[in-house]
Every structure is written in structure tokens, then in C-alpha cells.
Amino acid sequence: MNVLETLKTLYNLLQVNNKIENHRIRFLYLKDVWGMEQSLIAELEGVSQSYVSRELIEVRKTVSRETFEELTKDLYTPEEIEYIQRLPREIIKDMPVLAFIEDILGVHPTHPFFTIFDTSVGIRMAALSSLGIQNKCLMKLFGKNQSTTSMTVKRYAKRALELERLNRYEQVERYVFQYQKSVYGNFRKAGGIE
DSSP states (O other): OOHHHHHHHHHHHTTHHHHSOSHHHHHHIIIIISOOOHHHHHHHHTSOHHHHHHHHHHHHHHSOHHHHHHHTSSOOOHHHHHHHHTSOTTTSOHHHHHHIIIIISOOOBSSHHHHSSOOOHHHHHHHHHHTTOOHHHHHHHHTOOHHHHHHHHHHHHHHHHHOOOGGGGOOOSOOOBOOOOOTTOSOOOTTSOO
């Protein structure tokens, strides 16, 4: 399956167009969160690349970062993520699905597939790159510079697609997301009390 077909499958199964009805916000989400190139967004949405470009310029002028984050948080249910995880390997390999769920969608399911082994940053970067996610997005996501990102993606490209985890399709009693620690750390009340 090629990159566009895999992204179309993920896009459709996660019902991104229904969850983010405003096309400008959706374009920005696909560009900034999913790390897609404008040409891929255009193909996915059935519009021209120049239209995507114009709409992205407009949405960046009119929608604040806070509003964007509010509109695009908590989009997915555990059932949807579990369905994505259980897609056949012919559609999406193990490391790309793991990195997509954890690093792009930002959710961390309580399931052995995610918790038994740690996955290196290099494997994650290469796996996401195989999905068509831009190096610019990978640089921001993993805090690496351009040359390190390019070198890492090349070094781990083959391994990221070959690595398999036997527990990907293991059944769990309840498929839930792990507690997410605040990006701001522990909230401290006045006087330093947590």
C-alpha cells in the first residue's frame, strides 16, 4: 500500500472530516499535527494544492493557537484507536502504527503493544517518515535538527518497516488511554504546594 492510500485509510477510519468540519482547521490539523505536505492534503481532500496553500495562510491569520488546540484535542475514542492498531500489517506496519498513535495522535493506550518494549526515537522517526510525514514535523516533534533528522530517517528506514511485535493483536480486557501528565508539569498552588 502506498503512502497516500495508507493516509487515506487512516483519515477515513478516524473520520477526520466529520470531527473537524471546518476545512481550514482540518487543513491546518493535517499540516501541523499529522505533518502532511500540502500536495498530500490536496489529494486527500480532493482540492488543488494552491487552494490548500491559500486556506492555510488564511487560517493562520484568523485562528489562534489556543483555539486550534481546543478544537483539535481529544478527537479519538479508545475504540477508534484500537481499530487502527488492529489494521492488517499489509495496510500499516507495526512501527508506523505505533508511532502514529503515540507521537502524531498523542494518545498512549494501555496495551502490551505500547508498554512492553520501548521504541527508540530513530525507529519512530523513520516509521513516521514512511507514512509521508515531513522532516520539518519530525524535527519539531523530536527536537532534532535537519541533518540529524535526515540521517536518522535514512539509517532506520528499513528496520522501522521490518520490526514486528507479536503482541500487536493481543486482546486486553479494557482498551483505555494512560493518564496524560500535564505538559506544564505538576500544577503548584501559591506557596509551592502541589
